[in-house]
């Protein structure tokens with residue numbers, strides 16, 4: 001007799017069964033499902049709901065379940081597979097396994113356990129990339145490069161300042177994920193199908209045994225909600241979007257036209273017809289994965305849109321998006337970290353690029369205002385007129401002469417004898433006064449702040465992982481105690 005269908009329903013149409021089953025995607029949930037069953041049974045036994053003997057035989061069969069437990073694909077999902085395994089091992093006693101719980105509370109509990117551990121892995125991988133960015137930035141605080149707006153050379157910056165701009169965004173991604181963790185790490189167990197159970201389950205105790213910080217109180221909310229998945233996916237998406245912009249910048253910088261960087265050979269590919277090609281394929285796939293993760297988020301949001309309360313099998317469809325997204329994201333982060341460490345910055349090209357396109361124009365306009373008290377808009381017009389008349393080859397002395405002439409055209413007498421005879425990207429960068437600018441002094445401050453934030457976040461992630469480990473040792477100990485007690 002079928003474990004689930006019992007005497008209620010006959011055999012299911014095999015195509016319908018395969019179509020509605022999740023067993024082929026459930027493997028990542030197995031470990032969590034075993035732990036949940038164990039915590040539930042420990043708690044029932046401790047509270048005298050299930051006879052210690054029965055509890056002990058269930059717990060020892062759960063303990064013996066191999067991590068690569070072979071799934072019977074004729075059963076719907078991981079939950080039924082674990083129950084069948086226990087029933088086979090523990091005999092009649094196995095029948096108590098599902099007392100006071102349902103697959104509805106069990107599946108979202110398992111998903112929360114998997115989501116929190118994927119989230120911590122993502123945070124670690126982001127921090128590894130942040131560290132790479134800061135390390136490479138530290139070696140390049142003085143290397144000037146062109147900064148762009150509208151993909152037109154705008155103002156000089158430095159390689160360090162540029163790299164740290166990504167680090168800043170990634171640290172906010174960490175903050176977002178850490179905040180999301182608070183809402184992920186809550187237990188639905190004890191909600192059963194949706195309206196709780198007449199079995200006196202200890203929801204808080206089970207939550208603690210599973211390393212949760214608390215419970216989702218309303219039992220209908222607990223089994224229906226998947227906002228924790230959407231929130232995690234959106235955190236993953238925002239991170240991958242940051243990576244996609246970074247990838248795009250580096251792809252452009254490695255183009256023949258820019259030639260600012262050399263991509264490492266071992267992270268590049270070539271063409272099957274054009275032997276000279278070196279393509280930044282890792283970066284291209286990282287850029288594309290933002291589309292994949294946006295897709296997963298969109299699928300998930302569309303599945304929950306307008307879904308009636310409480311549990312519906314529609315929800316099963318989005319379970320695997322958690323690990324699909326985190327797997328792509330973690331690989332992207334780790335590879336991006338390699339790219340950052342191995343990319344060669346071509347100083348000559350970068351410095352030349354930094355000086356191109358009259359990139360110090362804004363600073364000159366500011367100079368006219370600050371030193372000559374010319375209203376900024378007027379100064380902007382004077383320098384703008386110089387920009388439009390600039391020959392293709394010029395020296396800074398030429399610019400000075402043109403500035404005086406243009407100022408005169410616009411009714412301003414200008415004495416530029418105090419303006420240094422060269423004003424270049426290096427002067428520009430060093431003369432920046434505003435905090436957070438490419439000025440190497442600011443960049444060093446920024447690096448210190450970021451290193452501190454990175455360390456704090458790594459400490460937080462370590463603490464969270466430790467508290468999960470601690471809970472799982474307590475669970476193993478309590479379960480062993482029950483087994484030992486019976487064997488005495």
Ligand code: ARG
Pocket residue numbers: 022076077079103104107311313315316319
């Ligand atoms: N496989 C299901 C899922 O992943 C488990 C819950 C099934 N519940 C039900 N009432 N059919 O969501």
